[in-house]
Amino acid sequence: MNATETRQRMLQEAEKLYSEHGFDGMSLRTLTSDAGVNLASVNYHFGSKKELVMAMFQERIMPMNEERLERLNKAREAGNGVASLEGIFDALLIPVAERAQVNGVLDMHFLKMVGRAISESDDFWHELFIRNFQELSKTFVEALAEALPDLPREDVEWRFHFAVSSMLGTLVKHGQFARRMQGLGRSTDIESMFRRLRDFLCAGFRGQVEAMR
Template sequence: MVIRSNAEAANRKPNLREAILAAAEELFATNGFNAVSVRDIAQAAGANPGSVTYHFKTKDGLLLEIYRRHCGPMNLRRSELLAAALRVRDLQDRLEAIVRAYVLPAFSSGSDLAGGGARFTRLRAVMSAEGNDVARRIIAQTFDDTSHAFIDAIYASLPHIPRAEIVWRCHFLLGALYYSLVTPERVSRLSRGDADGTDAADAIEQLVRATVAALQAQPLDQLVPSRARSARVKH
């Protein structure tokens, strides 16, 4: 009887590593991180649990690799587009270019192996909602630097808006981005066919325009006094 080492077993299939990544991504996107075991992933990939641990050490390492392979190219593209946007002189045009630099890579790489796609976007939404500490750490490690760069760029274009409010508005942008990518059919249904939710170019333009308008809205601290005055008048 020949006993193979984990390394030999893992290398029997050249595409086994990719199969494990694809299976894990699908399972995490469908069931969340907590509910999926290494054994579940191995079974879905047609592998044994030893192959998963050989390639990725732990389930945490597997999730980190999924984020790296998708978000590395996406963050790089965002950084390139942001650098170009910051060279735009007109502040209005610059703000629009900054927002577009954030939105565009999530759509344009949707069919690529790495960088985007509805399945990974669904996984990101599930990970964010699940509140798992591992996922929180990986999300922060993957996105915080890029997010700070975009928030700072927007703040420089809208210095009269408190940075904390810009953070809120960018937070809403992220939610809209998730929803637009994961449930495009809802746009088609609710518009009764007048809009095509799967039209990426239209989705990008709608999202960019709505976000720019939201970013330029009057700061909340300037609205509160007027509301208070209105309330006093009514009484």
């Protein structure tokens, strides 16, 4: 097993263990045993347990964020420089929905990873945000401000915070929502749930502008 394979094996095992146990409960002894490597390999490739977990998230998040920015740029081009709200939230949500499943089946590791992350300490979540989401958030807030020039910037930022919180809650609680909706004979696939979330968020942003006029 070469260095690249060793690193990838550790990231894969880290994802499994983190999704089940979170950061504090994740054992490096178990990880190295399951990955077939020694503890020195963790230190060599990552330097620490925290950096291993941060790298694990980056493997998942960065390709998704790149797609989000590509979709947002296309939405801006389609709107002659100003993206529609639907285009903005499609860019934010669709890449998440795509990565929440593999071959049409929910990726439970991914869903559990998200759930674990948002339940970690404030310091852990803050560092994860700074590394992976801070610049992305600024870009999306700017796009929303362009789309809604009458909405004060502070309100745009708060509404975006609420939008992201709704996205995370919908993602993590998808199983509970699905069981509830199935009992009512409703569609429960994650794409349709996110389309409904997009429409809800767009209506919320527009409603704030109308209320201020």
